[in-house]
Amino acid sequence: MSRLSVIGNSHVGAIKDGWETIRPRWPGAEVDFFALAGHKFDFLAPDARRVLRLDPVYASARPGMVASLEKINGRTEIDLSGAGVVLWVGLAHPLAAIADILARFDIDGLRATGVGRPMSPAAFEAICDALIDAALPGPAWRHWGAPRLIVLPRHAPGATWLEQNNAKALPWGPLAANPDGVAAALDLYYRRFGSRLAAIGIGMFRQPTATLTPCGLTIGHFARGSMRLKGVEHPETEVSHMNAEFGASCLDAFLASRAAAALPAEALA
Amino acid sequence: MRSPYSDLPPDAYWRTGVAARAPLDPGEVFVPRFAVSRDMNVVTGGSCFAQVVGRALREAGFAVIDAEPLSEAVPDDVARRFGYRIFSARYGNIYTARQLAQLFDEAEGAATPALPVWRRDGRFFDAQRPNVEPDGLETEADVLRHRTAHLAAVRSAFRQADLFVFTFGLTEAWVHAATGTVYPTAPGTIAGDFDPAMFVLRNFDAIEVLADFERFRAQLKAVNPTVRFLVTTSPVPMTATASGAHIEVANCYSKSTLRAVCGMLAARHEDIDYFPGYEIITSQNARGAYYGPNQRNISPAGVKAAMSAFLAAHGIGAAAPEPSARVKRSKPDRARLANKAGSRRAAQADAEVECEEALLEAFAR
Numbered sequence: 001m002s003r004l005s006v007i008g009n010s011h012v013g014a015i016k017d018g019w020e021t022i023r024p025r026w027p028g029a030e031v032d033f034f035a036l037a038g039h040k041f042d043f044l045a046p047d048a049r050r051v052l053r054l055d056p057v058y059a060s061a062r063p064g065m066v067a068s069l070e071k072i073n074g075r076t077e078i079d080l081s082g083a084g085v086v087l088w089v090g091l092a093h094p095l096a097a098i099a100d101i102l103a104r105f106d107i108d109g110l111r112a113t114g115v116g117r118p119m120s121p122a123a124f125e126a127i128c129d130a131l132i133d134a135a136l137p138g139p140a141w142r143h144w145g146a147p148r149l150i151v152l153p154r155h156a157p158g159a160t161w162l163e164q165n166n167a168k169a170l171p172w173g174p175l176a177a178n179p180d181g182v183a184a185a186l187d188l189y190y191r192r193f194g195s196r197l198a199a200i201g202i203g204m205f206r207q208p209t210a211t212l213t214p215c216g217l218t219i220g221h222f223a224r225g226s227m228r229l230k231g232v233e234h235p236e237t238e239v240s241h242m243n244a245e246f247g248a249s250c251l252d253a254f255l256a257s258r259a260a261a262a263l264p265a266e267a268l269a
Numbered sequence: 270m271r272s273p274y275s276d277l278p279p280d281a282y283w284r285t286g287v288a289a290r291a292p293l294d295p296g297e298v299f300v301p302r303f304a305v306s307r308d309m310n311v312v313t314g315g316s317c318f319a320q321v322v323g324r325a326l327r328e329a330g331f332a333v334i335d336a337e338p339l340s341e342a343v344p345d346d347v348a349r350r351f352g353y354r355i356f357s358a359r360y361g362n363i364y365t366a367r368q369l370a371q372l373f374d375e376a377e378g379a380a381t382p383a384l385p386v387w388r389r390d391g392r393f394f395d396a397q398r399p400n401v402e403p404d405g406l407e408t409e410a411d412v413l414r415h416r417t418a419h420l421a422a423v424r425s426a427f428r429q430a431d432l433f434v435f436t437f438g439l440t441e442a443w444v445h446a447a448t449g450t451v452y453p454t455a456p457g458t459i460a461g462d463f464d465p466a467m468f469v470l471r472n473f474d475a476i477e478v479l480a481d482f483e484r485f486r487a488q489l490k491a492v493n494p495t496v497r498f499l500v501t502t503s504p505v506p507m508t509a510t511a512s513g514a515h516i517e518v519a520n521c522y523s524k525s526t527l528r529a530v531c532g533m534l535a536a537r538h539e540d541i542d543y544f545p546g547y548e549i550i551t552s553q554n555a556r557g558a559y560y561g562p563n564q565r566n567i568s569p570a571g572v573k574a575a576m577s578a579f580l581a582a583h584g585i586g587a588a589a590p591e592p593s594a595r596v597k598r599s600k601p602d603r604a605r606l607a608n609k610a611g612s613r614r615a616a617q618a619d620a621e622v623e624c625e626e627a628l629l630e631a632f633a634r
Binding site: 094096097100101104108109116117118120121122123126127130131134 | 337339340342343344346347350351402403404406407411414415418421
């Protein structure tokens with residue numbers, strides 16, 4: 001039976017927790033999870049048989065990473081070949097850089113705040129493309145054919161970030177103060193992201209717009225009570241990781257979307 | 270018997286100053302008139318070679334103002350394609366002293382160029398910097414709005430400058446006959462249409478170039494009294510001439526004129542220094558090694574030789590002490606932006622310069 005395999009970094013945690021809350025709504029769905037926190041996930045790569053694991057030579061030199069895989073997943077590899085769809089959660093992408101540009105420039109036809117620095121749509125699109133290209137998955141992830149690989153890009157940080165004295169949140173301040181056109185500009189960014197992923201045989205599913213504030217951050221309450229992969233709650237100031245409610249929203253929307261079309265009809269019933 | 274030439278230092282004689290020098294040794298051709306330091310706010314402008322000078326100064330850790338900055342995450346090739354990170358503002362190449370003076374006047378609200386917007390294929394281009402938006406903008410109003418913002422950045426950068434570095438590039442320019450407005454490119458190369466009844470070629474002489482720069486200097490000092498100037502002559506030959514002369518003859522006239530003006534400026538004004546990058550690159554001692562295969566582009570070795578001589582004369586090491594902190598942002602951005610791209614920019618030091626003039630070659634085919 002075809003299944004949905006959810007893989008990725010620590011952001012898989014919210015999806016997994018969310019799945020537990022919506023599982024009754026998807027009685028035919030078979031979903032499994034495989035994750036490794038942070039940049040460690042980048043050391044995993046699928047082989048030609050679609051088995052996702054650490055490179056054996058690397059694994060022998062990093063027993064701690066193998067132990068983390070075992071502790072989090074109860075296994076050290078996952079065979080993705082039997083999945084109908086693989087959903088890769090948490091792929092890093094240059095959203096912060098895009099926010100910085102939107103904070104400092106007005107984009108012709110998209111955003112006009114009177115900031116005094118106009119940017120042409122052509123320049124904005126070229127910048128989006130260049131930044132996206134640097135974030136695209138490597139060759140081992142491209143043009144799979146089967147199973148279908150879909151990326152759920154890393155969600156936007158929680159809006160509670162704005163209440164914290166955090167320099168990295170600075171670009172979002174002007175966007176929150178004047179969100180006109182932000183959604184349109186981010187739509188354009190994600191469309192181009194999706195197009196460039198499609199060109200290498202990867203689908204994209206974006207975080208539901210219902211989880212976003214007008215300035216493009218994730219609604220604050222989704223960041224409260226998020227859990228680490230190892231089952232410990234994040235601190236209250238956490239804005240990067242989302243909770244089970246967010247994960248449920250994403251997975252519900254995903255299963256209801258055409259992106260999951262490679263799953264059998266009964267799974268989506 | 271004594272002669273005024275009998276007691277001079279070795280570098281006063283061709284044999285000891287040049288012929289006996291090791292090949293590619295630029296010699297001590299530059300004795301600075303005044304010190305420059307990395308904490309000076311530097312504005313760069315001029316022709317294609319000025320891009321190279323600006324980049325070398327940034328990489329050496331000078332606080333080169335960037336009044337129209339982009340996020341450091343944006344790769345240099347994309348930024349430069351749209352005119353960012355080339356000079357202190359997105360003005361593109363300023364080939365003539367007349368164009369520089371005109372830009373300053375416009376930025377200060379003292380002049381309005383004629384025919385500011387050119388068209389091509391239904392798109393609209395800023396006639397004074399047609400290359401910064403390669404595909405043009407959607408409407409004429411967009412161009413004018415972008416230009417207004419750009420001029421504010423120019424005004425801010427020029428007024429903040431402690432050191433204004435300018436490379437003289439050309440004497441030939443296309444001018445709107447009725448008003449005298451000068452353009453960086455001939456109408457019809459990047460955009461616009463060439464109407465011989467409307468546009469005329471001017472080949473400025475030394476007196477005109479001198480007057481244009483002196484007018485610019487006086488007006489800039491009126492709003493920025495402490496600014497000083499470093500002038501150079503571009504060693505990059507002309508791509509094409511419309512003067513009717515052979516290109517080598519026209520180029521020699523142009524460079525001679527500009528070099529003469531640099532000398533006159535330095536002789537007449539204590540706040541102007543001349544850096545002999547032209548002499549270093551074109552020296553017989555270099556045996557042409559500082560030019561690329563097309564005998565026009567300056568090779569990386571040439572850039573390094575010239576800029577090393579500049580830095581050494583100022584007692585400054587070539588490597589920036591803290592490259593990540595040295596790109597000078599216009600005031601609103603300085604506190605917000607961390608420059609993390611020093612190494613990336615250094616890695617792209619050999620990137621092509623953005624040269625509208627080179628387009629003339631394409632039109633010759």
